[in-house]
Amino acid sequence: MPKHRRQWRSQLTRAEEGRGWVFFALYVLAFPFLMGLVQRSFGGELPVAEASVIYYLLSVTLVFLVFWSFLKNGFYLLLDWLPENLFAFGTGLVGAGALHFLVMRLPYPVENPNAYNYLEQYAMSPAATVVIVVVLMPIVEEALFRGLLFGAVRRYSRALAYGLSTLLFAVYCVWQFVFTYNGMDLRYLLLFAQYVPMSLALCWSYDNGGSVWTPVALHMVLNAAALFHAIR
Structure with missing residues (x-):
């Protein structure tokens, strides 16, 4: 007999x-400025790509320390509800692609x-860039957003969760x-629309799959596609 969908409850x-929440505030508000401060303290001699790898490795380490039980249980949920998570991943991928095609037709x-x-x-550091964009970023950002x-x-x-998570991640x-x-050019904020399809798809995959590792995997694939499109 098919399994009945579990009632939603916070897994944290x-x-x-x-x-x-403390880590979220530090990651969004403090860490980027600290990263810039460290880079400037080396007089620009610290390679950006390598410094970013260290930055994201530390961030991922903190994510596992903060969310260890949540991430571990999410892995078991992924295995227990594999068909649901595969469906959420596949539909999220297709939906993100279709919506992205539409929003990229808009004038910016x-x-x-x-x-x-x-x-x-x-161009400066291929391996470091792939590790950051495809592996480390998705783990940190999906645990938080x-x-x-x-x-x-x-x-x-449910509606508010979709709205807040989608909008804040896109911004x-x-x-x-x-x-x-x-200087300050607020026109760049309008580019948030280009990230709404991805953000919606990530929310969808988590909401309908039930495991946080599903949006992590989807985020990895979408970032890999964006990186490939940029370098091809």
Whole structure:
């Protein structure tokens, strides 16, 4: 007989949630500035790609320390509910691709610097760039934006969980561009629309698969596709 879908409940313990929000705030607000400070302290001699690998390795280590039980249980849920998670992954991948095609037809006042950044980083250090973009980033960001943010809000409102997780992740992907070019250009915030399809698909895959490792895997595939498109 087919399994009945489990009722949604937050998979995080109260302790993990508390530690998670502290880590979330540090990761979004403090860590990028600390990374820039470290880079400047070496007078620009510390290679950016290698420094970023260290930064994300430390971030992933902290993610496992903060969310260990959640990530471990998510792996067991992935195995126990493999058909549901495979379906959520596949439909999320197709949906992200279709919606991305549509949003990229919209006119934007500025070009997205991400493709050029990927190309530049890959040219300097291919292996480090692949490790960062395809492996480390998805683990950290899915634990925070889907496991913590989506999961915490989802137990109160499914619509609000989708809205907050999708919007905040999409804005997070572009906010640094606003301050990149010796000033402030708020037009770059409009590029958040390009990340809405991906963010929606990641929420969908977690909500319908039940394991955080499903959006992690989907995030890895989507990032790999974006990197391949940038360097080809």
